[in-house]
Amino acid sequence: MTKITETQLIDSLKGLKEIKPNKQWAVLLKSQILDCNTEKQVEFNSTDFVMVNKAGIAEIISRIFSQKKLAYASATLAFLVIGIFGFARYTMPGDMFYPVKRIAEQTQQTPLQIAYNRSEDLIKVVKENKTQNLSPAIIEYKASISDAVKNLSDSLAIAKEGDKSAVEEIINEVKKIQKNQKQLETLGVNIEDPEQISELDAALSFIVENQIADLEESTLTDSQQEILEKAKELYIQGEYSEALEEILQMAE
Amino acid sequence: MDKTREQFGRIYDQYIDKIYRFVYLKVSSEETAQDITSKVFIKGWEAYQKGVKNPGAFLYQVARNSVIDYYREKGRTNTVSSDLIDELPDSKKSIEENAIFAGDVNLVKTALLKLKKNYQDVLIWHYLDDMPISQIAENLNKKEGAVRVMLHRGLKDLKEIIQES
Numbered sequence: 001m002t003k004i005t006e007t008q009l010i011d012s013l014k015g016l017k018e019i020k021p022n023k024q025w026a027v028l029l030k031s032q033i034l035d036c037n038t039e040k041q042v043e044f045n046s047t048d049f050v051m052v053n054k055a056g057i058a059e060i061i062s063r064i065f066s067q068k069k070l071a072y073a074s075a076t077l078a079f080l081v082i083g084i085f086g087f088a089r090y091t092m093p094g095d096m097f098y099p100v101k102r103i104a105e106q107t108q109q110t111p112l113q114i115a116y117n118r119s120e121d122l123i124k125v126v127k128e129n130k131t132q133n134l135s136p137a138i139i140e141y142k143a144s145i146s147d148a149v150k151n152l153s154d155s156l157a158i159a160k161e162g163d164k165s166a167v168e169e170i171i172n173e174v175k176k177i178q179k180n181q182k183q184l185e186t187l188g189v190n191i192e193d194p195e196q197i198s199e200l201d202a203a204l205s206f207i208v209e210n211q212i213a214d215l216e217e218s219t220l221t222d223s224q225q226e227i228l229e230k231a232k233e234l235y236i237q238g239e240y241s242e243a244l245e246e247i248l249q250m251a252e
Numbered sequence: 253m254d255k256t257r258e259q260f261g262r263i264y265d266q267y268i269d270k271i272y273r274f275v276y277l278k279v280s281s282e283e284t285a286q287d288i289t290s291k292v293f294i295k296g297w298e299a300y301q302k303g304v305k306n307p308g309a310f311l312y313q314v315a316r317n318s319v320i321d322y323y324r325e326k327g328r329t330n331t332v333s334s335d336l337i338d339e340l341p342d343s344k345k346s347i348e349e350n351a352i353f354a355g356d357v358n359l360v361k362t363a364l365l366k367l368k369k370n371y372q373d374v375l376i377w378h379y380l381d382d383m384p385i386s387q388i389a390e391n392l393n394k395k396e397g398a399v400r401v402m403l404h405r406g407l408k409d410l411k412e413i414i415q416e417s
Contacts, residue, residue: 009411013379015357016364021272021286029290030264033297034257099286106290136283146325 025099032103092121094136110155112173115141115148115200119180126187138189145177149203156207167248174204174241204240211247224250260300263307264293270381271315277364277376278319288318309391316373363413371406378403 004012088100105114118141124130125137155170177200212235215228227250234243271292276285292314296307304310364372370392377383377391385403389396 004411004414006407006411009360009407009414010379012357012360013364013375013410016273016277016361016376017380018357019273019276020269021276021289022282025286026268026272029286029293030261030268033264033293034261099283099290102287103290107294143325150325 028100029103032107092125092130092133092137093118093140094133098136110173111144111148111151112155112170112177115144116173116177116180118144119177119184122189123180123183123187126184126189145199148177149199152200152203153207171241171245171248174200178241201238201240204244205235205238208235208240208243208247211244215247215250256301260297260307263296263300263311267308267311268293271311273380274312274376275315275319277361278372279322280361280365284322288315288322292318309387312377312391320369359414359417360410363410363417366413367406367410371402371409374399374402375406375410 088097088104091098091101105117109117118137122137122141125133152170152174156167181198181200208231212228212232215224220228227246231243231246231250234240234246268289272285272289275288275292276282279285279288292311295314296304296311299310300307364375367375373392374388377388378385383391385396385399389399392399394402
């Protein structure tokens with residue numbers, strides 16, 4: 001196309017209106033967003049799914065639509081949607097229903113939990129030699145780690161305001177991811193540049209460094225000073241999550 | 253609560269195609285567009301429950317920011333493989349969908365990606381989403397005259413990019 005008039009250009013631009021999302025995906029997303037806060041809870045287990053409702057699905061839908069046929073059709077659709085969500089739990093990055101799994105995770109899990117799931121996915125893909133899924137699994141893993149890192153400081157700050165278990169949960173999640181990172185290395189998957197510190201470790205070291213600096217400025221008791229020395233030692237050894245664990249214990 | 257849900261359901265139906273298309277044209281990957289669009293509507297629903305005044309403008313604003321975050325993140329993580337994937341034909345698209353992307357329309361789509369971000373926004377909103385100039389001006393916090401100038405310059409730059417290709 002060498003010469004083009006403004007009208008032709010606008011027509012071509014309007015041709016882009018044909019870009020539309022996948023209908024199934026759009027319906028599932030809507031259902032996931034609008035249903036996640038309803039009274040009904042959907043519990044998934046490894047083999048199937050169980051719906052826990054205060055009233056039966058058909059009863060609720062009948063009440064809404066007052067028409068049995070429509071109620072049954074809607075109930076079937078609801079089961080179908082839930083079935084797809086159940087099935088999607090076992091998909092890997094690159095699979096057709098994988099976006100459904102991501103939608104479900106985004107509404108129910110923290111970025112750290114999602115990063116752990118991606119590391120588990122990647123390990124599975126490597127172990128089962130699913131070459132088609134490898135590239136998408138690596139991309140998803142890296143993106144999830146970045147997302148988790150981005151939220152790490154905020155999550156810790158919020159958790160510190162709450163109870164001890166919230167902080168412990170975050171540190172446990174970090175440790176689980178680090179464990180999987182080591183497993184991936186032993187499987188020969190080197191995501192990060194071996195010469196550089198991993199993104200997660202870099203974020204943790206930054207947080208620990210700041211915490212140590214703050215504590216060094218504070219007046220500490222002998223036992224607190226001891227914990228701080230231990231934390232500094234762990235920091236030097238590169239054991240950032242352990243160092244953070246020590247520091248946060250001191251803060252209680 | 254049911255009424256709020258029903259109202260947001262209607263907003264979702266009204267905007268899902270537009271927001272997805274807006275994001276897709278900027279990231280050029282179906283998977284990434286779905287991911288970003290999901291986050292936009294999750295945030296939209298949260299904001300709507302808190303009483304956001306103009307949900308349409310809010311969704312577009314979140315979409316714009318999310319795309320900026322995506323590119324910022326992509327630049328920082330520098331994932332080679334995702335760059336490659338963006339350039340590969342999308343095997344998940346149906347034959348019909350792939351046909352749509354052929355020819356001139358595909359050329360315009362590619363050229364649009366090379367355009368300045370603000371020009372991309374106004375062209376997509378006005379010509380694809382049929383958004384009136386007054387609304388675009390409100391979204392961008394600019395005067396209507398400035399938006400008209402942006403539309404004119406956007407078209408001119410787009411034309412130049414296409415003719416150079």
